[in-house]
Amino acid sequence: EQTLNQLASRDALTQCWNRRMIDELMSSSIAESNRKGTPLTLMVIDIDHFKNVNDTYGHASGDIALKHTVDILNQNLREYDQVGRYGGEEFVVLLPSTDKSSAWGIAERIRSSIQYSPAIISDAETIPLTVSIGLAEVRNGNETPLSLFERADKALYTAKQKGRNRVIFDD
Numbered sequence: 597e598q599t600l601n602q603l604a605s606r607d608a609l610t611q612c613w614n615r616r617m618i619d620e621l622m623s624s625s626i627a628e629s630n631r632k633g634t635p636l637t638l639m640v641i642d643i644d645h646f647k648n649v650n651d652t653y654g655h656a657s658g659d660i661a662l663k664h665t666v667d668i669l670n671q672n673l674r675e676y677d678q679v680g681r682y683g684g685e686e687f688v689v690l691l692p693s694t695d696k697s698s699a700w701g702i703a704e705r706i707r708s709s710i711q712y713s714p715a716i717i718s719d720a721e722t723i724p725l726t727v728s729i730g731l732a733e734v735r736n737g738n739e740t741p742l743s744l745f746e747r748a749d750k751a752l753y754t755a756k757q758k759g760r761n762r763v764i765f766d767d
C-alpha cells in the first residue's frame with residue numbers, strides 16, 4: 597500500500613521519484629554536500645531516439661522501454677543513489693559522496709548495461725535501446741539545483757551531438 601505522500605512523490609509509470617521530489621532532493625543534497633565538504637555528482641540520462649521507439653513499436657511498448665530503463669538504473673545503483681524522471685524520456689540520478697571520476701565509471705556501467713540488455717516486449721519482440729549521459733559535479737559555494745542541472749544537461753547535449761550512446765562530463 598502506497599501512502600498519499602509517496603503517490604505525490606513518485607512517477608506513476610516507473611515508480612522512481614518525480615520531478616518535484618528530485619528537485620527537493622537535489623536542493624537538500626547540495627546543501628549537505630556544502631556543509632560536509634563531500635562531493636556530489638548529478639547524472640542526466642536521455643534515451644536515444646525515443647520518438648522512433650514510440651513511432652515504431654507504439655506507445656505501450658514505449659512505456660515498457662521507460663520502465664525497463666528505470667529497472668536497469670536501479671539494478672546498477674546503490675540504495676542511497678536517487679533516481680528521478682525529469683521529463684518524457686529524461687532521467688536524473690543524484691550520486692551522493694561521488695566525485696566525477698567515480699561517476700564516470702557508474703555512468704559507463706549504466707550505458708553499457710542498457711546497450712546490452714534490450715527491453716523485452718514479448719517472446720518475439722525486443723527493443724534495442726541506448727542512452728546518452730551528461731555528468732556535472734557540484735562546485736562549492738553557489739551551486740543551485742538549476743545551475744547543476746544545466747551543466748549536466750549541457751554535457752548531455754554534447755553527448756547527443758557527438759553521436760549518442762556515450763557519457764560526457766561537464767567541463
Ligand code: C2E
Nearest residue numbers: 672673674675676677691692693694695697698699701702
Ligand atoms: P568500482 O566499481 O570500480 O567503483 C569505484 C568507486 O566508484 C566506488 O568505490 C564508489 O566510490 C563509486 N561507485 C561505483 N559504483 C557506484 C554506485 O552505483 N553508486 C555510488 N554512489 N558510487 C559508486 P568504493 O565504494 O570504494 O568501491 C570499491 C570497489 O568495490 C568498486 O569498484 C567495486 O569493485 C566494489 N564494490 C563496492 N560496492 C559494490 C556493490 O554494491 N556491488 C558491486 N558489484 N561491487 C561493489
Ligand code: C2E
Nearest residue numbers: 668669670671672673674675676677698701702705706709
Ligand atoms: P547496493 O549497494 O544497493 O548496490 C546495488 C547494485 O548497484 C549492485 O548490485 C551493483 O550492481 C551496483 N553497484 C553498486 N555499487 C557498485 C560499485 O561500487 N561497483 C560496481 N561495479 N557496481 C556497483 P550487487 O553487486 O548485486 O550488490 C547487491 C548488494 O550487495 C549491494 O546493494 C550491497 O548492499 C552489497 N554489496 C555488494 N558488493 C559489496 C561491496 O563490495 N561492499 C559492500 N559494502 N556491499 C556490497
